[in-house]
Structure formats: structure tokens, C-alpha cells
Amino acid sequence: MKKIIALVLTSVLALSVFAGCANNDKTPETPETPGTEEPNEEPGEEEPGEEEPAVEAGAITKMGLGIITNIGKSKDLEEGKATAQVDSVIVAAGFDADGKIVSVTIDTAQDRVVFEGEMELTTDTSVAGKTKLEKGDEYGMKGAAAITGLEWYEQIGHLTEWMIGKTVAEVVAMPTYEKDPTHLFVPDVEELKTTVSITIEGYLAALEEAWATAVDVDGAEKVGLGVVTSLGKSKSQSEDAGAMAQVDSTIVATALKADGTIAGTIIDTAQTKINYDMDGVVTNDKSATVKSKVELGEEYGMKKASAIGKEWDEQALAFAAFMTGKTVAEVTGMELADDVPTAEDLTSSVTIKVGGYLAALEKAANNAK
Numbered sequence: 355m356k357k358i359i360a361l362v363l364t365s366v367l368a369l370s371v372f373a374g375c376a377n378n379d380k381t382p383e384t385p386e387t388p389g390t391e392e393p394n395e396e397p398g399e400e401e402p403g404e405e406e407p408a409v410e411a412g413a414i415t416k417m418g419l420g421i422i423t424n425i426g427k428s429k430d431l432e433e434g435k436a437t438a439q440v441d442s443v444i445v446a447a448g449f450d451a452d453g454k455i456v457s458v459t460i461d462t463a464q465d466r467v468v469f470e471g472e473m474e475l476t477t478d479t480s481v482a483g484k485t486k487l488e489k490g491d492e493y494g495m496k497g498a499a500a501i502t503g504l505e506w507y508e509q510i511g512h513l514t515e516w517m518i519g520k521t522v523a524e525v526v527a528m529p530t531y532e533k534d535p536t537h538l539f540v541p542d543v544e545e546l547k548t549t550v551s552i553t554i555e556g557y558l559a560a561l562e563e564a565w566a567t568a569v570d571v572d573g574a575e576k577v578g579l580g581v582v583t584s585l586g587k588s589k590s591q592s593e594d595a596g597a598m599a600q601v602d603s604t605i606v607a608t609a610l611k612a613d614g615t616i617a618g619t620i621i622d623t624a625q626t627k628i629n630y631d632m633d634g635v636v637t638n639d640k641s642a643t644v645k646s647k648v649e650l651g652e653e654y655g656m657k658k659a660s661a662i663g664k665e666w667d668e669q670a671l672a673f674a675a676f677m678t679g680k681t682v683a684e685v686t687g688m689e690l691a692d693d694v695p696t697a698e699d700l701t702s703s704v705t706i707k708v709g710g711y712l713a714a715l716e717k718a719a720n721n722a723k
Contacts, residue, residue, distance in 0.1 A: 414448035414456050414574035419607040419620040420563030421445075422556055423644040428599075431473060431634025438467040438588075438599030438628040438636070440644075444485075445560035446579035446607035446620075446718075449568060453521045457577040457723055458514045460557050462486045463624070465583055467599035473591035473634050483583030483601070486510075501551040512549035513541070513557070522565040526558045571618035574609035580717030581605050582710050596630040596637070605646075606714035610722050614681050619674040621711050623647045662705055672703035673711065682719040686712045 427439040441464050448457035465483040470476045486493055486506050496505045504512075517525050529542040539555040541547075587600040603624040609617040624646050629637045647654050648667050657665040664672075676699055677685050689696045693707035 413450045414571060414577065414609060414617075415451045416449040416453075416568040417571045417574065417577050417607060417609045417618050417620065418447050418449070418564030418566070418568030419445070419579075419605065419622060420447075420560035420565075420567070421605060421622060421624055421646045421649075422560045422563065423624045423626055423646070424640075424642075425626060425628050425636075425638060425644065426640050428628055428636050428638075428640060430636055431469070431630070434471055436469045436473065436597070436630065436634050438469075438601075438630075440465050440599075440601040440603075440624075440626045440628070441556075442603050442605075442624045442626075443556040443560045444579065444581060444603075444605055445557065445564045446577055447561065447564045447568075448571075448574060448577035448609060449565065453565075454519055455517050455522070455525070458517050458561070459487075459577070459579040459721065459723070460510050460514055460560070461579060461581060462556075463581055463583050463601075463603045465585060465601045465603075467585055467588050467601070467628070469590065469597050469599075469630070469634070473597040473630060475588055475590040475597065477585060477588070479585040479588050481585075483585060483603070485581050485583070488581075495552075499551055502549055504549060506552065509550045509552050510557075512546060513554065516543070516545055517561075522561055526562060530554070569618060569620065571609040573611050574617035575612050576722040577607060577609045578718035578720070578722030579605070579607050580714035580719070580721060582714045582717065584710075591630070591632065591634075596632050597634070598630065599628040601626045602710075604710040604714045606711060606718045608677075608682075608715060608718040608722070610682075610719065616677045616680055616682065616685070619677045619715065621670040621674050621714075623710075656706075660705060662702060664703065664705075666706065669704045669706050670711075673700065673706075673708060676700055676704075677715070682715060686716055688712075 421442055421444050423440065423442040425440055427441065429437045441462060444461050444463065446459045447455055450456050463483060463485050468477045490507055491505055493506050496503060502509060530539040531542045532538050533540045533551065537553040539553045541550050541554060581603055583601065583603045585601055587602065589598045591597040605622045605624065606619060608619045611617050624644065626644050631637050648670070651667055652665055654666050657663060690708070693709045695704050695708055
């Protein structure tokens with residue numbers, strides 16, 4: 355009897371093992387999807403919406419332009435040479451509905467006008483000025499950037515990339531440190547320690563201005579910045595007047611939709627004059643921040659001379675509004691007479707010359723991101 359029971363138990367165990375093996379053979383034919391049974395272990399696979407959402411096309415609802423201009427590095431006549439220097443830090447940015455940065459471009463128009471001897475203009479003012487981004491490797495910072503070994507445009511690229519997805523308040527609150535007397539606000543952020551060694555206080559100030567003056571745009575997916583600089587109105591010293599350096603940077607920020615049409619545009623000009631007396635000494639307050647034409651508003655003083663009774667900022671605003679809904683090609687291809695628009699929509703609102711603005715708009719569109 356005991357032998358019979360033992361034989362039965364042995365048979366049952368054998369069948370169980372065989373069944374288990376049979377089940378294992380079928381497993382590869384119906385593989386389980388990791389995370390299907392326990393989605394909490396892989397939340398990103400099951401519910402990607404719970405992750406930080408990626409910026410979608412058309413997510414830009416506001417666009418801003420900030421310009422900070424100073425002449426603090428200008429030098430009086432010494433040993434037969436005087437240098438007028440204008441530094442305009444420029445930021446164009448696009449923001450989403452939560453105020454987070456979706457797109458940002460930082461650039462600097464740094465231009466020098468040199469006078470020699472009897473304050474004679476020696477700079478070739480027929481050559482258009484280049485911004486730091488446009489100069490690229492020509493700017494020549496790489497050799498002096500001991501920490502990063504990166505050129506200016508490369509460092510600013512890392513800085514702007516770090517800003518994406520943050521609010522302006524979060525960006526300006528970043529910790530900084532003093533590297534030396536000329537670099538007082540260098541980022542003290544782990545992600546930037548090996549990529550950004552430039553001082554950033556001017557860029558942060560311009561970003562704050564861009565946010566404070568931002569305008570609404572509808573359905574934009576990228577923002578671009580264009581700068582066109584001329585030194586052509588600078589003058590040597592004459593018998594009855596000191597030398598004068600004039601730097602005119604025409605600046606355009608534009609927001610574009612996915613189909614290439616313009617969602618919004620901001621136009622401004624940093625027109626900076628540095629005056630010298632007959633002894634070659636700068637007479638401007640070198641510590642003062644220079645206002646752009648938009649910031650000057652009625653102080654610019656065009657209204658009295660305008661045939662349509664409109665100030666410069668009013669005309670620039672009307673011209674920018676005219677661009678909305680059009681492609682860049684349609685705007686830049688508009689008919690002009692003596693560089694003034696002939697379009698019926700603009701004859702009562704824009705009498706200023708617009709060639710520089712169109713050139714800056716084209717640059718802005720090409721640079722949009």
C-alpha cells in the first residue's frame with residue numbers, strides 16, 4: 355500500500371514539473387511590458403503627461419526686448435589718441451503663459467570710434483558694426499578665457515540654454531561670485547562653472563527689462579533678434595566744434611509663427627552720441643545709462659518736425675503693428691520712396707525712413723529660435 359501511495363505522489367510531482375516547464379516555454383511568445391502591472395515604478399512610460407511638459411510650438415505668448423547702453427569705457431585724448439566706446443547689451447526673449455522663458459537671445463553691440471592727433475576721425479565709418487555674436491571667433495576671448503577656454507558666443511550660448519524653462523525671477527536670483535575687479539557677477543551655478551566665466555550683470559538687467567516691457571503675441575513658436583549698426587554720423591573736430599562719435603544701432607525683435615508669418619515685432623534704436631570738447635575731453639556723463647528712442651518717448655523730439663504730428667516711438671509702433679500677419683518677405687519686399695513706406699495703410703502713421711528696420715527684421719528672422 356505504501357508503495358502505491360509513493361508511486362502516486364511521484365507521478366503528481368512529475369506532472370507538476372512538466373507543466374511548469376511547459377509554461378516557461380510559452381513566456382517569450384507573450385512578453386510582459388515593463389511597467390504595465392506596476393505603473394508607479396515607471397510613471398514616465400505610462401503617464402508621460404506627469405513629467406515636465408516640453409515647450410510646444412506656439413507656446414510663446416509674450417515677447418520682450420531689453421537694451422542697456424553705456425559709454426563708461428570711452429577715453430579722453432591721451433598721447434594723441436581718443437576712443438569713444440558704446441556698449442549696448444541687448445536681450446530678446448519669448449515667454450510662455452506662466453512667464454517661463456521659451457526663447458532668449460543675448461547679444462552686445464560693442465563699437466569704438468577712434469580719433470587721433472587733432473581729434474581727426476580715423477575709424478572707417480563706412481563699415482557697419484558687428485555685434486559680438488556676429489563676430490564669433492573674431493571677438494578673440496577664447497585665449498583669455500582660462501577657466502572655460504570658450505569664446506564669448508559659446509559662453510553666452512550656454513548661459514541662454516540654462517535660462518530656458520525658468521522665470522526671469524529665477525534667473526536673476528542665481529548665485530554669483532566676484533572673479534576679479536572686472537568680473538563682479540560670474541555665475542556660481544554648478545551647471546555653468548566650466549562654461550561661463552564672463553560677468554553677467556548687464557545681461558540680467560536687460561533680461562529684466564525685456565520681461566517688464568513684454569508685449570502679447572499670438573501663436574508664436576520662436577523669437578529672433580536683429581541688429582544693424584552704423585557709425586556714419588561721427589565727425590572729426592572742426593574749427594568751432596569738438597569731435598563727436600555717433601553710434602546708431604537699429605534693433606528689431608520679432609516673433610514668428612510655425613507658418614513663417616510674423617506674430618509680433620518690437621523696433622527700437624540705441625542712438626548714442628559721445629561729445630568731445632576742443633581739448634579732446636568727453637563732455638557726456640560717462641556714468642549715465644543712455645536711453646533708447648523708445649525709452650526717450652516724447653523727449654526724442656520728432657513730433658514737432660513730423661508732417662503727421664507723430665513721435666518716433668509712435669511711428670515705430672505703427673510700423674511694427676503693420677508687420678503682424680505678414681511674412682518677412684512680404685514686409686521686406688514692400689515699396690518704398692526715399693526709404694519711406696508708400697503703403698496706403700502707413701501713409702498717415704509712418705514717415706520715417708525704414709530701410710534699417712527692414713534689414714534688422716531680416717536678420718531677426720534668420721536668427722529666430
